[in-house]
Amino acid sequence: MSMPLIFEKSKPGRKAYSLPELDVPKNESPDLLPDWAIRKQNASLPEISEVDLVRHYTELSRRNFGVDQGFYPLGSCTMKYNPKVNEDVAALSGFNNIHPYQPEELVQGALQLMYEFGRDLCEISGMHEASLQPAAGAHGELTGLMLIRAYHESRGEGKKRTKVIVPDSAHGTNPASAAFCGYRVVEVKSDEQGGVNLDSLREVISDDVAALMLTNPNTLGLFDENVTEIAEIVHNAGGLLYYDGANMNAIVGVVRPGDMGFDVLHYNVHKTFSTPHGGGGPGCGAIAVKKILAPFLPVPVVDKQGDLYTLNYDRPQSIGMVKGFYGNFNVMVKGFAYIRSLGAEGLRRVAETAVLNANYIMRRLEKYYNLPYDRHCKHEFVIDASRQLQYGVHTNDIAKALLDLGFHAPTVYFPLIVREAMMIEPTETESKETLDAFIEAMIEIAQLAETSPEKLQTAPHNTVVGRLDDVTAARRPILRWTPPEE
């Protein structure tokens, strides 16, 4: 059944809010707010009682699937368990009821947390300085590229270096971020092993290249064994290396981007360090850099002078700011709490178990689904629906059938270089029993594809709505509610 919108439950005169009686004399002078400054027509916000408001959003929450509801193998998104204690510490008043412009002496705890979190992020990545300002992964990418640009400009090569190289398997944000940094994007092909094709790279590399962006392991979940050669090729041409940290969960504590030769990376704190994804944000896209890029970091940078933590705006070569204030602080609190609760060994166990889980599913599913790259994977892997296509069953059908069986679907139709791709990332927090149940579901679907494909093609059947018409939605967009005509 369709669920009414909050506006459809509105009744004139109802209210949930309460405000104190106005205790100051009201100045009725018409000069206070002149006519031109006054709103002509009231905003039609819903009028609803508090209990109905709570029931409405509680009901909506029941129509939503999160990690707490079940297995969420959405590739490249690292949907791991979000520890409850981190929610509790982040809810402390001392982290919430503070103003960003309060005098530094009154926010020493917040600044210390940011300072130590930045140091931890440098150690984990093998870098030298960090900025916590970017709000999300893509924002971190853009910021990192801005630093690279500033670096080249400082050497008088800003105009010359106009290109950024991105593998064809890259996350969509990589080319988009490069374009928003004013760069032309050059794509390099992947080789048969799923890595960067070195010949293809050598062809496009020249002194007009500003940087290469790489995810390692890449979006196929495969570690590029040629990473040091790639770094050498790019560095020899005067370019820098950008590490897309979306897949850090595969390598944390095992190998560090800084040691692989990268000059800058962003973290998705909401992936690797378990902060909840919030239905699509807020995240934290902290970046860490090698010394050569440090002078260009956004301001302010948190410094420590003696026992005092300060916000340093005096960085003459800084690119400036990439958002207001200091970043998504509350997300940092949770990420920091996570790192400190796991410690070095715990973090390494994260990567090891994430990789174990992914390989386990991959090996058990390869009999039923096509595995385009047959190597050990890292934290995720890609299979495709090419075997099911002969029965008219597509990846999207498999994804929707999984919803019926109580699982979230993998990332689908990505990476673009694999037709009918399904990208599966189990994460380390899932038990063998959960993985086995998912595997059984995938096997059942593979069998259904042969015996009754129509059941998959019309899935999902058990969800609150059936398969939604996205074509009409895009062609005739309805993007807000409007009251029915009288």
Next chain:
Amino acid sequence: MNYVPHTSEDRSEMLKTIGVSSIDELFSDVPSQVKLDRKLNLPPAMSEFQLMKYMSDLAGKNTTTDRMVSFLGAGVYDHYVPSVVKHIISRSEFYTSYTPYQAEVSQGMLQSIFEYQTLMCELTAMDISNASLYDGATAITEAAMMASRLTRKQEVIISQAVHPDYRRTLRTYAHNLELNVTEVPFKDGSTDIKAIRDLVSDSTACVILQSPNFFGCIENMALAAEAAHEKKALFVACVDPISLGIIAPPGEYGADIAVGEAQGLGIPMGFGGPHLGFMTCRKEHMRQMPGRVAGETHDNQGRRGYLLTLQAREQHIRRDRATSNICSNQALCALAATVYLSWLGKQGIKEVAEQCVAKAHYACEKLSEIPGFERKHSAPFFKEFAVKTPVNPEKLCKGLLEASILGGLPLGRFYSGLSDSMLVAVTEKRTKGEIDALCRALEGLV
């Protein structure tokens, strides 16, 4: 702590299925010369109890507005956050989900985004809203880039009375895209409209004003919009959504794009983030809008449902030709705003706005009665105003802390010409008693 559920038995069974003898073998593709040959140098792991203590100690080193009466605003405001907001956004079905790619199991988030979009359109009196942007600073920046795409022009005019962080963020982005940013001066706290007319030209993509502006002054947005439109430039209005309870919304004065910071809508100050950037625009500009958008549709049985739509604009489809690189946004903050606005309703949003106006004007009047204090500007204002002080405002703020009052922002920090003034914010949370106490404390300091 350890959130890994595997027993050693699980591990060996799984390794056996994979056909390797150790987990290390799964990492054999990592070149040994780059592998980390030591443990990460991090402090030892903590138990839950130790962590709680450690984090509480850190939190305790911050002095919160629980213990101080705050008159500090400058883009982040101490509005009341009702209990319902915290309870709804703490539903883990919401907060542990991700971007609703699988619409059929994400109807809760999608419908609430659709409701959010409707609320923001209503408040701003615009046609279309996206699902959120990072914050006010990046929202202004995205609006400038969007205007440049729509007009195919590279010149951006922005008032110096726009929040300094927003302008700084815009300049950072603009540098890389060869957008030319020109700043318009202000006179008596309001943007010089004549100067806009002089600056705007056929190569202007947009004119950006904030109202209430950084000094709290309500700008004459209609005149600024007219000046922009005369040269076919777009007009971008940056507004405080709380003010829209009574102040004219962007749709009523001809704005093409409305943006702003919606932290005031049920989101804690939180040391500057996460907050909530919003953007609404006119229908004809829909396909150049950045960010996620939820749309209404129907399922295969004709039932109403919601999904992410207009995705052909986005990075995961369009890659380097996308309308923005944004992927994760501020979804949970948008949910907070949705619940907050529904809690306030039609009457509540007006009443909050009216209380802000009444209390801010009472404070301004009382402050002006102190010898040596007077309001710096003359334009109408909403909840914030600059006051000229007889003593260095930095010094006054230090003194106010003794009385557990977090004073306003000394404006010299951002405007050297205003180093004699302090920016004072008064929300609906402030009481007459607190405002009177501020005045008494200041009297004692001069």
